[in-house]
Amino acid sequence: MTRWRALPAAPAAAVVRSVRIIGIDPGSQRTGVGIIDIAEDGRSSHVFHSAINLLGAEDFAGRLKLLFDALGAIVTEHAPQEAALERVFLARNPDSALKLGQARGAAICALAQHGLAIHEYAAREVKQAVVGSGAGDKSQVQHMVGLLLELRGKLQADAADALAIALTHAHVRASVARLGVARQAWRRQQ
Structure with a gap:
């Protein structure tokens, strides 16, 4: 006579927690969001x-x-937990630099209004993290973001930059967590 015994119950599916990150590539004409x-x-x-x-x-x-209203609506709809923004670069045209700074201010206020801490990254940091070279061009960023996120078709440049900023923040936060150091100690001066 064969005796059957009950098999142990299968373990409950592990709950995979995730962190939602919004990346912003501010601009005075178009602002990328990813x-x-x-x-x-x-x-x-x-x-x-x-x-x-x-x-x-x-x-x-x-x-x-x-910009303020649109970002607020996107944050409300998608509920990111962390935010990353491209840091200001020095522009040759003072008027353009001033307008970019004001657009960044509107973006920062929209994110801060929703209680998000904002992490800033220089363009060279973003290119280094996504392309592997701080001197990568926009087409390389678009291509790599598409590969990393398994997206098909060509991405709009500002949106690709915003996704690249979010990916950069993800890489930095993972490295900081592994090393157990403060983010400020991790960063090199750009």
């Missing part, structure tokens, strides 16, 4: 990307309001 999820095992997945066109506003103040 949102990714990072699973505990380090895998990244695409959630959302867009380029907010600001040229439809009547004046520059209207562009800033449009």
